């Protein structure tokens with residue numbers, strides 16, 4: 001029996017896919033090359049973007065068409081944030097295509113749910129701690145409401161980098177954001193379990209660990225009152241075999257001087273912070289319920305830059321939030337220009353189900369205007385980034401090689417500590433090695449260089 005998982009969305013979802021793959025392999029399934037060869041097809045969905053539900057139905061239609069072509073119907077599972085959000089509506093609306101809906105907190109139950117669905121030949125959905133059938137509740141207890149995940153099961157998709165969840169869910173309720181509804185309330189994993197997983201990742205040869213959470217720097221260990229986020233970074237730093245530590249995403253409000261000092265003083269912690277700002281206008285930030293102002297954010301950036309001059313910053317920005325005026329948007333442009341981000345992820349605002357903004361604030365910026373704003377923002381960012389990249393020409397950086405090129409066998413790709421993607425010629429055996437690379441030229445989203453010295 002074979003499985004195929006397609007993944008949309010953030011690293012959290014990428015990591016859930018690694019967990020589901022491991023669970024299925026433990027129950028005897030093998031990975032399939034494509035959906036056509038699979039007995040189980042899982043669509044791991046994201047709902048942060050516009051029209052996520054519609055796109056999913058289109059995809060489900062394609063799967064139905066594929067089943068007709070190959071004359072065989074795989075078990076179709078919908079997981080991830082749209083699964084959590086839509087629940088049994090997915091079974092009803094997809095008209096026989098979806099067999100199983102698995103919520104974001106029920107990933108550990110996947111093998112049991114697959115078995116139950118296959119045995120009963122009836123659709124099943126589970127989004128709230130108990131499995132349901134469209135016709136009513138069935139009695140299977142869910143022992144897994146805690147954020148722990150058994151060790152040794154994750155099937156890591158990346159040869160170099162290991163994702164390790166430290167917090168699940170979020171209690172912040174920014175007015176635009178669906179995550180508290182799709183990922184549930186905030187639950188901290190134990191320090192003991194996190195460290196055990198980091199050790200396991202190091203033993204399996206991963207040199208980089210990326211700690212994941214909606215607001216990673218809100219971490220407080222449930223099993224150690226003295227362990228907050230900076231203390232956790234120190235503990236992870238002690239694990240032998242791990243050479244790089246990243247984390248995503250910190251919240252500006254919880255980026256204390258102790259967090260900044262930990263990033264500065266721990267050499268394995270990469271000198272890159274993804275610090276979502278969302279808007280440059282304090283008025284819009286207040287409507288977004290971000291609980292920081294433009295001034296506070298800029299002050300934080302100044303403190304970070306003073307402490308760690310070589311650190312690179314990236315961010316998330318939403319354009320066209322309800323009520324965002326031209327003047328508000330100009331403030332976003334000036335903030336972007338002033339901070340000098342290494343990269344930005346920009347989004348056109350879209351109403352997400354259940355959120356405060358969708359209930360109380362009319363989506364009043366037209367789509368044309370949102371497009372105009374996002375294009376202006378991206379054009380500005382291209383020039384900010386290009387200046388930054390130009391200035392890096394001639395400098396030498398430690399690059400951890402994480403991929404060989406798809407186009408040329410002798411081209412490698414990796415990242416600097418600051419998270420710049422660097423391409424350079426080298427043999428495939430360098431995958432997973434740390435190489436010093438001198439930057440020679442720049443491209444749209446990455447730079448090119450030459451290796452100097454021996455890989456480590």
Ligand code: 5AD
Nearest residue numbers: 176177276316317347348349350352
């Ligand atoms: N509309 C547009 N962008 C959004 N994001 C989250 N919710 C929305 C929404 N309703 C963006 C934010 C967040 C990133 C992951 O997605 O910028 O940081």
Ligand code: SF4
Nearest residue numbers: 009010046047048081
């Ligand atoms: Fe990740 Fe948020 Fe998308 Fe869910 S909705 S996959 S948490 S980005």
